Amino acid sequence: MNHENIISQRLVIIPLTLYIHFPWCLSKCPYCDFNSHVLSDEKAIASYVDSLLVDLEIEARTHKGSELSSIYFGGGTPSLLSANMVTKIIQQISKSFTFKPAIEITLEANPGTIDLKRCEEFQHAGINRISLGIQSFDDEKLKAIKRIHDAKQALAAIDVVKSAGFTNFNLDLMFGLPGQSIADGLKDLQAALNFMPPHLSWYQLTIEPNTLFAAVKPSRLPHSEKLWEIQQAGQDFLSKMGLKQYEVAAFCRSAENTCRHNINYWQYGDYLGIGAGAHSKITAINHSVKRYWKTADPRVYTQSEDFIEGEEIVATGKIPLEFMFNALRLYQPLSYGLFQERTGFTIDSIKTQLQSAQELGLIELADDSIVTTKHGKNFLNDLLEIFL
């Protein structure tokens, strides 16, 4: 990496978000490689929340007064938290951090764990966006991936989220489910669109190592050609229905409905993570990037004193490549200004990689931005590999 391309001092504030990990679920889905565990004793929730509050207090010592642009309760199944607990956590956050006007505060919820009262209470606690793990509206498919809910509960969950007054919500749906045809995939999307969701996450079922499905592969998984056809048909359908794809798996009805929390990750913003296994990334004034992560096992986490399991300073030369690896997921022109602001490097620092990508037809270089071509979007892994 040529050091002429380094900008010595950071001139702007990099946006900061907060992620709160809740590791418990009612059962473990066989495809899930998240840090999630079956809740065997309800008492574990209260002691976990106590630890979260201490973890938060420790983070606040270093970042007191910093402005948060979003907060995200992810999991696991954070809708197993009581509204009182959510209130307590948000109040504690507000004592140490300032909230950006119109801050986005998301809570992930699963059908079967919420009702109208609970949703209203979450809203009262300060949650203003719900992300619902629907995955499919087809009972046979839900059974095949061993979700705890059925289609009826999925429909009811969306109803209660809307009835509680949430205008900003996401529906998570999967494709590539066992036995799924193109028509099945489109039927799921249509069922979701009947609720006019402001945001959809539509992602492929993948078999990850160390999951139950990796040990016992489900039968009738669509082969790669079929997956491609389902994906193309689904993307065309969503586009015709007025949803804009702004990331590999994310679709929104309008620019206000993008998930700002996730966009911050993809734009190489900073984030704090509290909870078991949560990761943080902080950029110093001299542009050095520190990552650290919390103890992953929730039982060990609740007995820990400082919660930190590991940390690293990202090698300076890796920063521009890390930025590209994240930002290329976004389906929007990538400005040279943002690259410079977030990495501390001029765009010339990745000139060789950009030229290779351009020669392969994966990107186009405009005067002020990088534009991923259709070919680049279709072969994103090839594009990302150039920056590995």
Ligand code: SF4
């Ligand atoms: S509900 Fe979500 S986090 Fe929990 S096991 Fe299933 S996929 Fe994983």
